[in-house]
Amino acid sequence: MKIRKIAIVGGGTAGWMTANHLGVELCRDPDIEITLIESKDVPVIGVGEGTVPRIKETLKKFGISEVDLLSSCDTTFKTGIKFSNWMSGKSSAKGNYYYHPFSSPYPQGFDITDYWLQAEKASGFSRLSEIFSIAESDRCPKHKSSPPYVGAVDYAYHFNAGKFSDLIASNAKSRFGVKHKFETVEDVRLNADGDIESLIYASGLEEAFDFYLDCSGFSAVLLGKALQTPYEDKSSQILTDTALVLQEPTSESSTIQPYTTAVAHKAGWIWDIPLTTRRGLGCVYSSAHLPEAEALGEFSSYLGRPLEMDDVRKIPMKIGYRRDFWKKNCVALGLSQGFVEPLEATSILVTDFSANLLAKSFPRFSQDIEVLSGYYNRSVKYTWDRVIDFVQLHYCISDRRDTDFWVDCTEGAPMSDVLEERLERWSITTPKSSDFFSTFDIFGVENYLFVLYGMGYSTKSIVIGEKERVEAEKILRDLQGRSERMAEELIPHRSWLSELQKQLSKMGAHSQ
Structure with a gap:
């Protein structure tokens, strides 16, 4: 049977991103009909507000202009993440902060890591990125004349x-x-083979489709409830399980940092995401290590003013993923598929990746499902496992031991065999691109280098030759000089965004 009618249950970023990916791949077939079904009774979580550079290619593929994104979504630019207090302060992490930027730690394509381990360690690994001076001076990563994206x-x-x-x-x-x-969606009807046959709405209507996408969030009404797909709990690897979130208005003259801030506290961390009109903030913590009142105190201390529970929204977080992401004629995406805390803008990243993978191998006939689903499930499971590895890395290599939480993260939490083996190897030799053999490693060698050595991970240094040393020193001087020059040439982040809005307002006035 040809698959003609497709239902996406749930809106929000996951639902509509899935709709666009499917639209790109399937719009040429006039028999295909895609319907997104959204409940007015179910609130959207709405805290996934940070992205990675992959999003630019996705938006271009969708046909969305960067100007529309910048003008309609309170958008700011993000050059990376600034991690503070993830180390004890006694280590070589200078100033107890580091950046995980989006630029390469291989200046001019040259692997400078071994030289840095020997000669430049005190300066901080973040300085191997062009964004360092730009981020430190709150500059916009685009020139006035930069083309879209x-x-x-x-x-x-x-x-x-x-x-x-x-x-x-x-x-x-x-x-x-x-x-x-x-x-x-109030109920789901299954057929004799266990496939989803139809959706029964609270309005009393019933509607049948050929294929279903579950984007219903944590409730997972299709894959979790109707198809009874078990959830693989990974909370033993990442101990945080709760977030307190709020939004803080900002003035039109306030500075906008071109990065996400992630500040560790005694049982978790706080995110701070700057938009043009407000800051999105969240206090992530382990409820087993920190009572709610103390978590609120940590959040209050960061903000510099007292908070009450009525001021924040409390979001429970269960780290893990579905045992199967694609079962029968249903695929889960977004929070229905799985969840890991948003330390590295993981939510939109994994949704984008999974929806794109599905769209490119979408079954055109029902008899194709069995073959395609096995590959999809293996691929997405590998991606989830490696994403969890990367998030856990930030905790398990810290030298903090000041609270039970940090002791448990660094000495008690189990890790995957893959992460354990990689860390053992990286204590002997620096990470290489060949360590990441799968295209489903969406965090690769460059990401690991910035986090490992931003946090002072100990790797045996090797002897380098004089020629290599001279070349590395020249490249490092050139890079740092280029970073400083760009910080002088580029304008403040807020100024760039304000100027864009003024230009758009003038254009709007002239068109009326």
């Missing part, structure tokens, strides 16, 4: 999650003809 250095975005969903929803409907309806 191109900057002086690589970048991603912060944006208002609700407005971003509206933007990509409008695109899916207008460009790809995705249908949109508001209904609450």
